[in-house]
Amino acid sequence: MNKIKLIFLCFPFFGYAQVTTIPDSNFELALVNLGLDNMVDGFVLNSRIDTLTSLIVPACNIQSLVGIAAFQSLTYLDCSSNNMDTLSLTNNYLSYLDCSDNQLIEIDISSHLNLQTFKCSYNEFIEIDVSPNTSLLYFECTKNKLTALDISNNIFLTELWCNDNNLSDLDVAGIDMYVLVCDNNQLTTIDNLSDNISLKHLSCSGNDIASLLLLAHPQLNWLSCSENQLFQLDISNQLNLNYLFTWGNSSLNCINVVDVSLANATWSVWNGQSGNIDGHHYFSASCILSSTFQVKDNKRLSSILNLKGQQSRIIKNKPLFYKYNDGIVEQKIILE
Numbered sequence: 493m494n495k496i497k498l499i500f501l502c503f504p505f506f507g508y509a510q511v512t513t514i515p516d517s518n519f520e521l522a523l524v525n526l527g528l529d530n531m532v533d534g535f536v537l538n539s540r541i542d543t544l545t546s547l548i549v550p551a552c553n554i555q556s557l558v559g560i561a562a563f564q565s566l567t568y569l570d571c572s573s574n575n576m577d578t579l580s581l582t583n584n585y586l587s588y589l590d591c592s593d594n595q596l597i598e599i600d601i602s603s604h605l606n607l608q609t610f611k612c613s614y615n616e617f618i619e620i621d622v623s624p625n626t627s628l629l630y631f632e633c634t635k636n637k638l639t640a641l642d643i644s645n646n647i648f649l650t651e652l653w654c655n656d657n658n659l660s661d662l663d664v665a666g667i668d669m670y671v672l673v674c675d676n677n678q679l680t681t682i683d684n685l686s687d688n689i690s691l692k693h694l695s696c697s698g699n700d701i702a703s704l705l706l707l708a709h710p711q712l713n714w715l716s717c718s719e720n721q722l723f724q725l726d727i728s729n730q731l732n733l734n735y736l737f738t739w740g741n742s743s744l745n746c747i748n749v750v751d752v753s754l755a756n757a758t759w760s761v762w763n764g765q766s767g768n769i770d771g772h773h774y775f776s777a778s779c780i781l782s783s784t785f786q787v788k789d790n791k792r793l794s795s796i797l798n799l800k801g802q803q804s805r806i807i808k809n810k811p812l813f814y815k816y817n818d819g820i821v822e823q824k825i826i827l828e
Contacts, residue, residue, distance in 0.1 A: 511535040512562035519557060522549040538562055550574070550590075560584065572611070591615070592632070601625060612636070613653070622646060633657070634673075643667065655695070664688055674699070675716070685709075686797060696720070697737065705797065705813055706730060717741070718762075724748075726779070739770045746779035 514520040514529075514536050523529040528544070529536045536559070546568040547560075554574040560566075561583035569586055571579070573593040581589070586604045590611040597616045601607060602624045612620065613634035620638065622628060623645045630651045631643070638657040643649060649667050655675040662674055665684035669691060674682065676698035685691075686708040694709070695716040702721045706712060712730045719740035726748040727733055738744060739762035747769070749755045755775040759768035796804045797813040804812055 510538050512538055512541065512559050514559040516554055516556040516558065518553045518555070519549070519559070522552040522554065536562075547571075567606075587627075672696075697740075705815070707797075707813075724779070728777070736768050738773060739767065741770065741773075744770070744773060746776050747773055748779040749775045749777060752777055 512535065514523070514534060517532050517534075520529060520532045520534070520536065523536055523541075524532060526547075526549075528540045541563050543565050544563055545565050547563060547566055548568075548570045550570050551573040554571065555576060557571060557576065557579060560569075560581065563584065566584050567586055568588040569581075569584070570588075570590040571594075572590045575595065576591070577595040577597065579591055579594070579596055579599055582600060582603055584604070585606060586601075587606045588609045589601065589604070589607060590609075591599070592611045593614040595616060596612070597618070599612065599617070599620065601610065602621070604625060606627055607625045608627055609630040610622065610625065610628060611630075611632040613632050613636070615636055617633065617636040617638060619640065620633060620636075621642075622631065623642060626645050626648070628646045628649055631646065631649060632651075632653040633641070634653050635656040638654065638659060641654055641657075641659055641662065643652065644663065644665065647666050650669055651671040652664075652669055653671075653673045654662070655673050655677070657677055659674070659677040659679060661683070662677070662679055663683040664672065665687055667688060669688045671693040672682075672685075672688065672691060673693070673695040675695050679696065679699040679701055681701060681703075682696065686705060689708050690711060691709045692711050693714040694706075694712060695714065696704075697716050697718040697720065699719075700721050701717065703724060704717060704722065706715075706727060707729050710729050711732060712727075713732050714735040715727065715730070715733060716735070716737040717725070718737045721743060722738070722741040723743040724746075725738060725741075725744060727736070728748050728750045731750065736759050738747065747755070752775045759775075761767050761769055761771050761773075795815045797815065
C-alpha cells in the first residue's frame with residue numbers, strides 16, 4: 493500500500509516536468525494557432541516543441557517570449573512586429589533571427605555562432621555586438637539609435653542594411669559585400685570601401701560624404717548618393733550601372749562617364765518627386781577633378797590607391813588616388 497501511495501504522489505511532479513510555462517497569453521495563442529498547443533492555459537507540452545526547428549510568430553501582439561528556452565531545436569525564429577522590450581535567446585542556437593519592429597533596447601546573440609541572417613530593424617538599440625557571429629551573411633539594423641557598428645569579424649557578410657542610425661564611422665575592411673545600404677547617418681566617408689569589389693548596390697544618401705572612389709566596383713548596378721557633400725564623382729568604370737541618384741549635392745557639377753549621350757538619355761533632372769541628378773549636374777567623359785576645397789590643418793594622408801582601388805605606394809609619373817583622414821580623395825600625378 494505504501495508503494496502505491498509513493499507512486500501516486502510522484503506522478504503529478506512527473507507530469508509537470510513535461511510542460512513549459514508560457515506566461516504571455518498572446519504567445520501561447522500563437523502556438524495554439526500553429527497547432528503546437530491545445531488551449532491557452534499557461535503551459536505547453538514539451539513534446540510538442542522540443543523538436544521544432546522553425547517558429548514564425550510575427551504581428552501577434554506578443555509582449556514576452558518567456559518559455560522560448562524550451563524550444564531547444566529551434567534554428568529559425570521570426571518574432572517581428574510585436575511589442576517586446578526584452579528578448580532572451582541564450583538557450584537557443586539560431587541560424588535565422590528576425591526581431592524587427594519591436595521595442596528592444598538590448599539583445600545578446602553571442603551564443604548563436606551559426607547565425608547567418610539577423611534582422612533587428614525598427615527597435616531602440618544603441619549598440620549591437622555581432623562580433624561573435626562570424627557566420628553572418630545578412631545583417632539588417634535599420635532605424636535604430638546606433639552610434640557605432642563593428643563588423644570587422646563578419647568577413648562573410650554579403651548584405652548590410654544600417655541606414656537611419658547615428659553612425660559617424662563605418663569600416664568595411666576585409667569584407668566583400670554585394671549590398672551596402674547606409675543612408676541617413678552622419679558618415680563623412682566609408683572606410684575601405686574598395687575591399688568590396690563585388691559590390692552591386694550602394695546606397696549612402698543623406699550623409700556628409702565628400703568623395704566616393706568607385707574604381708574597384710565595376711559590377712555596381714545601383715548607386716544612390718543623394719544629399720551628401722560630393723564635389724566629384726567618377727562612374728566611368730560602372731558600365732553596368734542602371735540606377736543613379738545624385739541630387740542634393742550642391743558642390744557637384746561634372747559627373748565622369750564613358751558614354752555621355754547614353755547618360756543624358758538615361759538619367760533626368762530631379763523635380764522633387766522623380767529624377768536622378770541636380771539641374772547643375774552634367775555628364776562628361778573628361779571631368780577635371782576639383783581641388784577647390786578647404787584644406788584642414790589636421791589633414792593627414794590615410795591611404796594611397798591605384799586606378800583599380802588597390803593599396804599602393806607613391807609611384808611617380810602615374811595617376812594615383814590620395815585618400816585623407818577627412819574623407820577627401822585627390823587624384824594626383826607626381827612628376828619626377
